[in-house]
Amino acid sequence: MKEQKTSGKPNVPEWMGRLPFEPDRKRPNLFKREDGMTRLYGKGGNKVYTRTFLSTDKLSASSFKVAPGGTYFEPFDIHAGDEVYYIISGKGVIFNPYTGLAYPMQAGDMVWIPKGVWHQAYNFEDEELSVSTAFAPKMWGDEGIPTRLDGDPLFYKTEATDWLEIPRHSSRQDFCMKLGSFPADGPAARQSQEIFVLPPERRLSVIHGEANRMLVSFAVSNDFIHAGVITIPGRFESDVESHGGDELIYVAEGSVSVVVQDESYSPEAVSVKRYEVNEGERFFVPESVRHSYVNLSGTKAKFVFFTAPEL
Secondary structure, eight states, X not given: OOEEOOTTSOOEXXXXXXXXXXXXXXXXXXXXXXXXXXXXXXXXXXXXXXXXXXXXXXXXXXXXXXXXXXXXXXSOBOOSSEEEEEEEESEEEEEETTTTEXXXXXXXXXXXXXXXXXXXXXXXXXXXXXXEEEEESOSSOTTOOOOSOSSOOOOTTSTTOXXXXXXXXXXXXXXXXXXXXXXXXXXXXXXXXXXEEEOGGGXXXXXXXSSSOEEEEEEEESSSOEEEEEEEOSSEEXXXXXXXSEEEEEEEESXXXXXXXXXXXXXXXXXXXXXXXXXXXXXXXXXXXXXXXXXXXXXXXXXXXXXXXXX
């Protein structure tokens, strides 16, 4: 799709809210590794590869890669919704120019960047940084893609800041252990200008299911988005469920089959349609669509979920 230009404003992507289908035509969809809309994001010599898979009225999803050797994207980024990273591979740093703080992140970590928080990803390592990311309710507002940081970034030992006066928020060490406000209350976090890095050991883990139980580890749970990692044991089929919002999964380990209870589904049928989602692939389930997850292999599988706005 082309990008729509607005006079005097940055470009507003025409595909926003309607990729790969219109809002009233959403359907379950499998995204292979090579699917999605490929873009180059950034200006000058500071660019990164991006691939956008999904943009509905509730949830958007993409991926980006930062090359090694001190690479970063320019300009600083900011969004009209919450953004959640899942670090697929590599190591990097997420920088908050408002507070001057840099947050290390590595493979397996998840990162929550609340709406309205400026940020910039760096890769100072020797290997590529690969990230899967989701936004809720949307990437950018009607004003388009912001390209200019409000004020000067607080780099260490520059005229813009006195390092000793940079605020250090305690919320990273004092998480609210409650679904719906984890790791912090959504509206409050958006005012605090905080960025949250959630390694596996810092997540909120629960056991999900009645007849068939599995481990769900939440990295984020708030009024905009819920995100985390689900572990599916081998030889396992989950309970049937649906959500009060759109959901996208990214398979991080193994392979998962998704069974969707659409108009062709019959509980009495011996053979039912399934979508096989392999490692590195994504699957979209629209709001209210009943579905289950199946793993008939002998080893566990893990997938990242992004659900917005309600579970």
